[in-house]
Amino acid sequence: QKEVEQDPGPLSVPEGAIVSLNCTYSNSAFQYFMWYRQYSRKGPELLMYTYSSGNKEDGRFTAQVDKSSKYISLFIRDSQPSDSATYLCAMIASNTGKLIFGQGTTLQVKP
Amino acid sequence: SQTIHQWPATLVQPVGSPLSLECTVEGTSNPNLYWYRQAAGRGLQLLFYSVGIGQISSEVPQNLSASRPQDRQFILSSKKLLLSDSGFYLCAWSRTGKSSYNEQFFGPGTRLTVL
Numbered sequence: 529q530k531e532v533e534q535d536p537g538p539l540s541v542p543e544g545a546i547v548s549l550n551c552t553y554s555n556s557a558f559q560y561f562m563w564y565r566q567y568s569r570k571g572p573e574l575l576m577y578t579y580s581s582g583n584k585e586d587g588r589f590t591a592q593v594d595k596s597s598k599y600i601s602l603f604i605r606d607s608q609p610s611d612s613a614t615y616l617c618a619m620i621a622s623n624t625g626k627l628i629f630g631q632g633t634t635l636q637v638k639p
Numbered sequence: 640s641q642t643i644h645q646w647p648a649t650l651v652q653p654v655g656s657p658l659s660l661e662c663t664v665e666g667t668s669n670p671n672l673y674w675y676r677q678a679a680g681r682g683l684q685l686l687f688y689s690v691g692i693g694q695i696s697s698e699v700p701q702n703l704s705a706s707r708p709q710d711r712q713f714i715l716s717s718k719k720l721l722l723s724d725s726g727f728y729l730c731a732w733s734r735t736g737k738s739s740y741n742e743q744f745f746g747p748g749t750r751l752t753v754l
Binding site for chain 1: 645681682683685727729742743744745746747749750
């Protein structure tokens with residue numbers, strides 16, 4: 529079993545839809561959680577970073593962490609075609625310090 | 640502000656040829672540096688990381704090596720490329736200190752095709 533599970537998709541939604549991207553993890557030592565956005569043939573770009581359970585909002589993006597369920601989510605409101613990209617969850621274990629990535633979910637927002 | 644550069648952006652090399660990919664970071668001192676490989680449809684695999692000049696840790700046994708000759712320069716090398724070395728190579732940096740708690744910032748990547 530992988531330490532971090534992420535559905536690769538692809539996920540296709542119409543413009544303006546609310547998008548929900550999710551990751552589950554098995555290691556309770558994961559304490560720091562990130563979401564990266566990666567456009568085709570580009571390096572990943574850090575979108576959100578959080579270390580506590582609950583919600584963190586930044587514009588149209590909301591990161592949600594539920595440590596009791598070992599589940600994290602990224603919500604995108606009013607999705608735009610420019611949001612079409614691969615979204616990677618990542619997390620750091622406090623005991624190893626290593627950054628572990630999910631496989632990434634490919635999102636397509638259709639105009 | 641900090642920026643990270645990688646070159647070349649694209650590279651096509653024959654099997655058995657040598658490889659040298661370079662990464663430099665600007666706007667920060669003593670960063671932690673990382674090399675990742677991303678295969679098509681797969682996540683990022685950490686290859687090497689460095690916490691200082693000349694200090695290299697290898698995550699997986701492989702045909703590649705890394706060096707850090709200067710504080711903000713990280714080089715990925717191979718003496719003889721294999722077909723399986725093809726992929727998208729990403730360099731990343733994070734702030735020094737408690738690397739356990741620091742997010743990583745990625746460069747634009749190098750797409751390597753070995754024929």
